[in-house]
Amino acid sequence: MTPLPQKIAVIGAGDIGCGWAALCAAAGWPVTLFDASSRSMERAAIDVPRRARALVALGHATEGMVERGLLELHQGRSLLQTVQGADWVIEAIHEDLGAKQKLFHAIEEVAAPEALVTSSSSGIPPTELFSRCRRQDRCLVAHPLNPPQLIPLVELVPGARTAVASVTRAQEYLRALGRMPIVLKKPVPGYVVGRIAAAVWRECIDLVLTDVIAVDDLDRAVSLGPALGWAAAGPHLTYHLAAGDGGVNAFLQHLLASFEGWWGQLATWQRLEPEQQRALTHEVERAYKGKVEELREARDRRLSAILRALEQTRTT
Amino acid sequence: MTPLPQKIAVIGAGDIGCGWAALCAAAGWPVTLFDASSRSMERAAIDVPRRARALVALGHATEGMVERGLLELHQGRSLLQTVQGADWVIEAIHEDLGAKQKLFHAIEEVAAPEALVTSSSSGIPPTELFSRCRRQDRCLVAHPLNPPQLIPLVELVPGARTAVASVTRAQEYLRALGRMPIVLKKPVPGYVVGRIAAAVWRECIDLVLTDVIAVDDLDRAVSLGPALGWAAAGPHLTYHLAAGDGGVNAFLQHLLASFEGWWGQLATWQRLEPEQQRALTHEVERAYKGKVEELREARDRRLSAILRALEQTRTT
Numbered sequence: 001m002t003p004l005p006q007k008i009a010v011i012g013a014g015d016i017g018c019g020w021a022a023l024c025a026a027a028g029w030p031v032t033l034f035d036a037s038s039r040s041m042e043r044a045a046i047d048v049p050r051r052a053r054a055l056v057a058l059g060h061a062t063e064g065m066v067e068r069g070l071l072e073l074h075q076g077r078s079l080l081q082t083v084q085g086a087d088w089v090i091e092a093i094h095e096d097l098g099a100k101q102k103l104f105h106a107i108e109e110v111a112a113p114e115a116l117v118t119s120s121s122s123g124i125p126p127t128e129l130f131s132r133c134r135r136q137d138r139c140l141v142a143h144p145l146n147p148p149q150l151i152p153l154v155e156l157v158p159g160a161r162t163a164v165a166s167v168t169r170a171q172e173y174l175r176a177l178g179r180m181p182i183v184l185k186k187p188v189p190g191y192v193v194g195r196i197a198a199a200v201w202r203e204c205i206d207l208v209l210t211d212v213i214a215v216d217d218l219d220r221a222v223s224l225g226p227a228l229g230w231a232a233a234g235p236h237l238t239y240h241l242a243a244g245d246g247g248v249n250a251f252l253q254h255l256l257a258s259f260e261g262w263w264g265q266l267a268t269w270q271r272l273e274p275e276q277q278r279a280l281t282h283e284v285e286r287a288y289k290g291k292v293e294e295l296r297e298a299r300d301r302r303l304s305a306i307l308r309a310l311e312q313t314r315t316t
Numbered sequence: 317m318t319p320l321p322q323k324i325a326v327i328g329a330g331d332i333g334c335g336w337a338a339l340c341a342a343a344g345w346p347v348t349l350f351d352a353s354s355r356s357m358e359r360a361a362i363d364v365p366r367r368a369r370a371l372v373a374l375g376h377a378t379e380g381m382v383e384r385g386l387l388e389l390h391q392g393r394s395l396l397q398t399v400q401g402a403d404w405v406i407e408a409i410h411e412d413l414g415a416k417q418k419l420f421h422a423i424e425e426v427a428a429p430e431a432l433v434t435s436s437s438s439g440i441p442p443t444e445l446f447s448r449c450r451r452q453d454r455c456l457v458a459h460p461l462n463p464p465q466l467i468p469l470v471e472l473v474p475g476a477r478t479a480v481a482s483v484t485r486a487q488e489y490l491r492a493l494g495r496m497p498i499v500l501k502k503p504v505p506g507y508v509v510g511r512i513a514a515a516v517w518r519e520c521i522d523l524v525l526t527d528v529i530a531v532d533d534l535d536r537a538v539s540l541g542p543a544l545g546w547a548a549a550g551p552h553l554t555y556h557l558a559a560g561d562g563g564v565n566a567f568l569q570h571l572l573a574s575f576e577g578w579w580g581q582l583a584t585w586q587r588l589e590p591e592q593q594r595a596l597t598h599e600v601e602r603a604y605k606g607k608v609e610e611l612r613e614a615r616d617r618r619l620s621a622i623l624r625a626l627e628q629t630r631t632t
Contacts, residue, residue, distance in 0.1 A: 015560075095574055123574055145541050146558055153541030182537045184529055190578035192529050192537050197551075198578040199515040200542075204551045213500055213508050219550025221498045221508050225461050225469030226516075227546035232619035233611075234535025234543075235513075235520045240600050241612050242462055244331075248600040252593050258411055258439055262506035262514040263586040270579040277568055284556050284564040295549075296557050301629050303548035309625035313617050 002172045005029055005087035011079065011103065013037075013044035016120050017092035019148030022051030023177050025071045026061035026149070032086070034076030041075055048073055051149050058150075058304060060178060083110045088173060090142070092120040097128060104139070105132040116169055118142035123190040126159030136161035142170055142181070143191060150303055152180040155191045206267035208283055209276060215287035231306065318488045321345055321403035327395065327419065329353075329360035332436050333408035335464030338367030339493050341387045342377035342465070348402070350392030357391055364389055367465050374466075374620060375627075376494060395419075399426045404489060406458070408436040413444060420455070421448040432485055434458035439506040442475030452477035458486055458497070459507060466619055468496040471507045522583035524599050525592060531603035547622065 008024045010017050013035035025031045025048065033048070035041050052071055055061040065071060076082030083089055089107055093099060100119060107117060117139045119129050130139040141157035154174050158167050167183060174181040184191060190198060204222070207213050213221070229238050236248070243250035272280070288295060324340045326333050329351035341347045341364065349364070351357050368387055371377040381387060392398030399405055405423055409415060416435060423433060433455045435445050446455040457473035470490050474483050483499060490497040500507060506514060520538070523529050529537070545554050552564070559566035588596070604611060 015558075095571065122571075123578060145545065151541060151544055153537055155537065155541075180536060180540045182529070182533045186528055188523075188526075188528050189581055190574075192523055192534060193541050194574070194578055195523065195582060196516055196519050196538065197542055198575050199519040199582055200512055200546075201551055201555070201575065202579055202582075203512050203515040207504075207508055207511065208552070210504075211501055212504050213498070215552050217498045218508060219553045220496060221469055221471065221550075222512065222546050223548065223550040224496045225467060225471075225509050226513055227543050227550075228467055228619060228622060229461065230516075230538050230543035231547045231622055232539065233615040234537075234539040235517055236524070236531050236600050237535045237604065237611060237615070239517070240604055241608070241615060242331075245608075247597075247604075247608065249593075249597045252588070252597070255411065255438075256588060256593070258506075258510070259514050259517065260587055262439060262510055263518055265505055266511060266515055266518075268584060271576055272568070272572060277565075277572070281563075281565045281568070284552050288553065288556055288563075292557070292561075292563065295553060298629075299549040299553070299557060302626060303544060305625035305629045306544060306547055306622050309621035310618060313614075313621045 002169045004176060005173065007032065007086045007088075009034070009076070009082045009086035009089045010092055011035075011082065011090065011107070012092035012094070012120075013040040014092065014094070015146055016144065016148055017090075018044050018047045018051060019144065019146070020090050020092055020120070021048045021073060022055065023149040023179075025073045026052040026055040026065070027177055028062075028065075028070070028072070030072040030074070032074040032076045032082045034079060034082035045075070051147070054300075054304070055149055058308060079106060080110050083107055083115075085112060086115055087112070088116045088118070090118055090120065095122060095124070097124055100124070100129055101132045104130055108133050108135060114138075116166060116173070118170060120144060120148075123194040125187040125189060126157055126162065127187070130159060130161075137163040138166050140166055140170060141187075141191070142174065143193070144179075145193065150307060152178070152307075153193070154179045154181045155193055156181050156183045157187045157191055158183070159187060202267050202269070205272065205276075205280055206269075209279055215283045219287075231310075318485045320492060321489065323348065323402045323404075325350070325392070325398045325402035325405045326408055327351075327398065327406065327423070328408035328410070328436075329356040330408065330410070331462055332460065332464055333406075334360050334363045334367060335460065335462070336406050336408055336436070337364045337389060338371065339465040339495075341389045342368040342371040342381070343493055344378075344386070344388070346388040346390070348390040348392045348398045350395060350398035361391070367463070370616075370620070371465055374624060395422055396426045399423055399431075401428060402431055403428070404432045404434070406434055406436065411438060411440070413440055416440070416445055417448045420446055424449050424451060430454075432482060432489070434486060436460060436464075439510040441503040441505060442473055442478065443503070446475060446477075453479040454482050456482055456486060457503075457507070458490065459509070460495075461509065466623060468494070468623075469509070470495045470497045471509055472497050472499045473503045473507055474499070475503060518583050518585070521588065521592075521596055522585075525595055531599045535603075547626075 008031045140162045143155040145151035239251045240248040324347045459471040461467035555567045556564040
């Protein structure tokens with residue numbers, strides 16, 4: 001069993017970086033957070049404790065720890081000072097391959113020899129991300145979903161040169177944080193979640209732009225429909241359980257013909273042209289105009305309620 | 317406001333028909349259920365009360381109503397006797413266009429002039445389903461998800477000749493049953509849910525058959541990852557809320573390039589060849605062998621817990 005980390009370095013103080021920082025600090029792990037933008041750092045000083053409080057409310061962190069100053073959250077003064085002495089360096093900057101490659105190169109210069117280095121990239125293969133690192137054995141992707149402190153899944157994507165021990169260590173850290181790490185057997189662009197999300201989003205955009213359904217009706221249809229089933233079981237298991245005792249084989253016999261008919265009809269475009277972007281933006285803004293804050297709060301309440309319900313289910 | 321129906325006829329006593337019957341009977345509506353197979357009818361006599369009890373447990377039906385004999389569930393002796401005098405005729409037989417067309421033709425012969433007629437088809441356009449009916453004004457698709465008594469969404473798909481009043485009436489019946497009816501603006505094969513599910517499933521099959529991820533890891537990745545987000549907000553709203561105050565427009569600026577890269581790489585095959593069907597069946601059975609009953613119960617517990625949590629969120 002790997003000892004727990006004594007210092008976490010989080011580079012990038014956007015939504016993903018603040019989520020990682022809140023998750024680790026709420027677990028009592030000392031976190032140093034760094035962002036080249038002082039505005040992002042100022043925002044993070046408010047945002048990370050806010051996220052930590054949400055974890056307390058969920059019962060995932062010690063009651064009152066934020067108020068009693070138990071959150072060990074430090075503002076890094078430089079990349080060097082942030083990364084130095086860290087057991088785990090978490091990259092969480094914007095999704096730009098060149099910027100990430102440069103950052104990993106700089107991290108390597110200053111990181112302790114035993115540091116674990118993970119990228120929060122949502123889809124770039126690790127071999128590209130870490131191409132400028134000499135020590136790729138300790139590097140891998142640990143892709144969280146948004147918000148990272150709430151959604152349990154973290155995709156672990158090792159590269160060809162990642163050491164098995166580094167994958168194991170990342171799994172142990174993540175499990176200690178209450179996460180569910182899933183290891184991909186091989187890296188593909190978009191990993192697993194990005195590809196599935198891309199398949200969903202393309203069809204959802206197409207259904208709106210071809211005027212089959214309104215934006216808010218589509219969102220309701222997914223969230224009160226198939227998403228509930230997938231949250232309860234996952235797609236393969238859903239179909240394995242859908243045809244009685246015959247399992248997925250019986251399901252294929254009954255419904256493959258329908259699916260094959262639909263597969264031939266799904267959207268296949270690969271670019272969203274500027275006029276389509278404008279049309280989509282127009283439809284989404286029209287559906288949700290003036291209600292964004294209210295919808296964000298409702299989303300957060302729903303997500304927290306679902307997570308709490310699922311945790312109670314696991315323990316009963 | 318349409319008066320509530322005094323008699324519901326459900327034709328087909330499989331999973332979907334039993335779900336409809338339980339939902340209506342648990343609401344106190346008299347239901348007559350008919351299936352040409354006596355074996356299905358025998359199973360339904362046990363299955364419908366079991367589903368109704370689950371609705372009682374969720375607080376959706378009167379405590380003890382099953383035990384006190386308050387479930388008005390009748391076994392139809394023939395199609396004629398089942399449909400005669402019904403305000404609402406629900407077709408829920410297997411997904412076979414010819415069989416459904418023939419059934420709707422037979423229903424039309426015996427249904428009361430004012431009866432509403434709905435099909436539970438999961439993707440066939442209404443114009444095809446009702447092509448042999450003279451009175452298409454009262455016919456539309458009302459597609460529930462599995463299990464119909466639990467998942468709130470019902471897709472309403474009117475055909476070109478469906479009367480607006482029939483759509484309104486279906487919405488009123490469904491809302492009275494605690495359902496969330498969503499009306500499509502025009503019919504497409506697979507409707508909305510089937511197309512999105514088809515996009516998801518193709519990619520999920522592909523990720524397993526190309527050995528990127530194991531079946532159970534993929535299911536966990538979806539259910540503990542994106543499905544939670546979609547259950548809380550739906551795809552368009554998720555992305556509208558994901559990029560801070562900039563909304564979907566800012567999201568497109570940051571992440572469209574990633575999505576476009578993935579769209580170009582997603583699975584595009586339209587048939588699942590026999591050897592792929594065998595490979596998929598093999599992988600799914602290997603992942604879940606000997607655990608199906610346990611997994612079904614866990615799925616049902618998770619789904620009930622999520623639904624209860626979401627209902628409490630709505631009322632707070």
